[in-house]
Amino acid sequence: MFTKVLIANRGEIACRVIRTCRKLGVRTVAVYSEADATAQHARLADEAWPIGGPRPQDSYLRGDAIIEVAKKSGAQAIHPGYGFLSENADFAEAVEAAGLVFIGPRAASMRKMGSKAGAKQLMDARGVPVVPGYTGEDQSPALLQAEGDRIGYPLMIKAAHGGGGKGMRIVRESGAFAAALESCQREAASAFGRDRVLLERYIGEPRHIEIQVFGDAHGNLIHLNERECSAQRRYQKVVEESPSPFLTPALRAQMGAAAVEAARAIDYVNAGTVEFIVGTDGDFYFMEINTRLQVEHPVTEMVTGLDLVEWQLRVAAGEALPQRQEDVRQHGHAIEVRLYAEDPAQGFLPGSGRLEVLRLPEPSAHVRVDAGVVEGDTVTIFYDPMIAKLIVWDLDRPRALARLREALADCEIVGPKSNIDFLEKLVRHPRVVEGSIHTAYLDRHLDEVLPRDEGLPDAHLAMAAAACLLHDEAATLDQATTSPDPHSPWAIADGWRLGHAGERLLHFTHGSERIELHAQGSGGHYRLLDAGIETRLARAAAVAGRLVAEVDGQQHRMRARADADTVTVHDGERRIRLSRVPAYRFAEGASATRGDRLNAPMPGRIVLVKAVPGQDVAEGEELLVMEAMKMELSLRSPRAGKVSAVQAVAGDFVDADAVLIRLETP
Template sequence: MFETILIANRGEIACRVIRTARRLGIRTVAVFSEADANAQHVRLADEAWPIGGPRPQDSYLRGDAILEVARRSGAQAIHPGYGFLSENAEFADAVEAAGIAFIGPQAASMRKMGSKAGAKQLMAAAGVPVVPGYTGEDQAPEVLAREAERIGWPLMIKAAHGGGGKGMRIVRSAEEFLPALESCQREAASAFGRDRVLLERYIESPRHIEIQVFGDAQGNIIHLNERECSAQRRYQKVLEEAPSPFLTSALRQRMGEAAVLAARAIGYRNAGTVEFIVAPDGEFWFMEINTRLQVEHPVTEMVTGLDLVEWQLRVAAGQPLPLAQDEVPQQGHAIEVRLYAEDPEAGFLPGSGRLERLRLPDASAHVRIDSGVVEGDQVTIFYDPMIAKLIVHDRDRPAALARLRQALSQCVVEGPKSNVAFLERLARHPAIVEATIDTGYLDRHLEEFMPAADAAPPHMLVAAATAALVRQELAARDAARQSVEPGSPWAIADGWRLGHAGERVLLLRTGDARHELHASGAGGTYRLRGIGEHEVQVEGAHLAGGELSLRIDGRARRFGIDAGDGRAIVHDGERRLRVELDSPFRASGEAAETGDDRIRAPMPGRVVLVRAAAGDSVEEGQELLVMEAMKMELALRAPRAGVVAELRAAEGEFVEADAVLALLEPAPEPGA
């Protein structure tokens, strides 16, 4: 076994590899960019080395810099994690050429899977089921159109060299084909540098089921059963689980055998994932092999009790697989979701900034947290905005879903916006509960997973107001105990005031809504006016350990409360409500400027293109600038027709969120 390994990655996966290495007594070397100098993987590793600037191409994608650190630190092996250089055959070759073990598949296997077209041809030759289609080199439009007619409608056009949902179009008729082809080729050329496409039959309402495979240097290849990843948004996985609620024992065996056959076809070694698309009738076809450890590998670990990173290390060190196929355990049900710094209500726009507050459930036999950040860390604009992976396990699927809902209710993210509430709605949606979801369901029915437009629930406003009153009293008592006259009537927190009956005004804000409440009482007993038509009676209020218990008009209720200065997150067991406590003396003020003449940066990032100049006339919706942030491009468009009065950003410049990048002014009147 290795004595020292280098982890050529960052964040959650680097921390996860470090945990296994530490348990095995293996010394770890981390690498970091300028943006990650204080990151958790840097703090957890035995040593860490800087490798360049904050952009991935200046650091984590610099194979030469990573290899230099490996040589200088004495690392005997490099674990690439996932993303970055994990599926880069040239990097794997360079690692081996330097006399260092690559903890992953051989470069030859990567190259065979690097082209979707070549991979499909190879799998078909090996007897693995592949979706009917066209993978030929002749890319003439008339040839592609003729092949499309042969395959039949609907079909999918896919970039032959790519992934992540880019360069993909669904076509349902011959009339749509050529425009969709041209669009797909343009996007493929822009994203991947090559515009070659392949055509394949589009499967309606498909499931996405993948098989975890493992191979060793002795030629042994087995599978560790499946994960279902059908809950997707724009081809990105949202919820993963094992075992699949869709598969029968017979179908599981057939898919497992096909996955092993696919791995053997490319002489696979180490961890990999064979992905299949599955029709409603159970017919399945090969999609691709991911030649690395998957983000969702903890799901398999939870149901098998195995450490897949340990297996990776042992195989890379030349050891045989620890188990034979018939020895692979399978117990209970596991589910994984990913907590992101993103705003689902703004098109899932990635977020960034300091994690002012981060509360995650305690780890246990049923709950696992894989994270690369802690409270106070920064979510930067340069990398994926994942905060943590939340994985739960229980005896069966209903119990695991219950665990997931409970664990999500304990999550609090303050600072950048997060997708926690979206995940809570997902975990309760009938399509998830009844296991009927297919890969396109979220995109077709996204509004079902968005918050309701109705007013804040009254019982949650009562809970928020009560928590604020209790906290005010506790703060007043603490201040009284520290005063020179703790017994003074002026220090008593009972709500009494000279000249009136101790009524207090609370101003609560939920989103854009403003709620003015009048409260009287003390010591856990209050009367509240302003919530509904009638006065609400609160009794027995007790706030401790993040929980509020009380009786509302005689009915006992319990809420989760995460309260801080001026705000609280209230959870009633099914949904959450963020409430801000405002000053009742603050004027509401005039409406804010609409800003229709300002083009602002929606988030921190780098300006990569400027498509207009001062003095240019522009139309509504015209693209003016393009920003790069969180591994994605954002097009900033003119909100209305006009003239560019001023440009305040240049190509290559980094800008902060809400920075004004351009100003518009009305177009001159004709003849003026």
């Protein structure tokens, strides 16, 4: 076994690798960019080295800098994690050439999977089922049209060198083929530098099921059963689980055997994932092999009881696989979701900012949390906005789903917007509960799972008020204990004043709604007045981590958290967040219209400025392009008008809400 390993990655995967290394007594070396100087992976590792600027191309994609750190630090091997350089064959070769061990597959195996067309031809030759299609080198439009007509419609045109849904078109009839081909080739050339395409039969309502494979240098190669990842949005996985609710034991065995054969076809060593598309009739077809550890590997670990990173380290160190195929078990059911700093209401726009509050469930035999940040850390604009992975396990799928709902309800994120509400709604959707969702469902029915304003129930508002009142009373008492007279009657936060009953004002905003409550009482017993309507609260107190109170004679029990700025209550199914507003700001009323300026929706770098002062612009016209969270955002005019000022130039880094363009007042 190695004595020291460098981890060429960041965030939760780096922290996760560090945990296993520590368990095995292996020292770890972290690398970090300027943006990650105080990141958790750099703090958890035994030593950490800087490798460059905040942008990935200036740091985590600099293979030469990473290898240099490995040699200087005395590391014997490099674990690439996933993303960045994990599937870069040139980097794997450079690691080996430097006398170090790459903890992953051989470069030759990666290269065989580098071309989708070549991979498909290879698998077809080995008897692994592939979708009927065309992968030839002749790319003349006439031949491609003829091949499309031969395959039949609907079919897919896909970029041969690419991924992430780019360079992909669905064609439903012969007459639409030529235009779709031209569009696909243009996008492929722009995104990947090559416009070669392949054609495939389009499988309607497909399932996405992948098989975890593992090989060693001694010729052993096995699979560790499947994960289903059919809940997807724009080709990105949203829910991952094992075992698949769709597979029968017979189909599982067939797919497992095909996955092992696919891995043998490229002489695979270490961890990999063979991905299949599965039709409604159970026919399955090879898609690709991911030559690395997958983001969703924890669900496999939860149902098999294995540590896949430990297996990676042992195999890379020359050991044989710890188990044979017949030893692999599958016990219970595991599900994973990912918590992101993103705004589902704004097209899942990635977010950034300081995590003012980060509450995640307590780890247990049923709940696992893989995170790369803690409360107080900042989600930066330079990398993927994942906050944590939430993985649950129980004896069967219904119980695992119940665990997941409880675990999500225990999560609280204040700072950047998050996808928690979206996930909570998604895991209650009938198609997810039934296990019948397919890869295209969410894109067609996204409105069914997007959070929407459903009003503010009276009981939730009363419980939120109780949480705030109890918080304020406790804060006042805490402050009094440090004062010269901790027993002073003025240290009681009950609102009492000489000559009249005590009253406290609570001001909230909930969406566009502004709420003012008049509260009397203390110690968990309150009288609330909202626009003249009275509500009585009795015996409000924290009991076993929940707020319990009687609201007009009916007892309620909810999760509740309040501070000086926000309050959140959760009844087990629905989360309500309110912003607390100081009295002077509440009196000012709603903020002024922002139709005369264009603001940055998040921190980022200005890539292109199209507007100039004096220019007449139409509503929705693109005025700037900014880059943030590994994506480009088109910023458009909020209304028609004339540009009065441009306050950014290409290359500027701007903060969230910074004014970039001003329009003349009509």
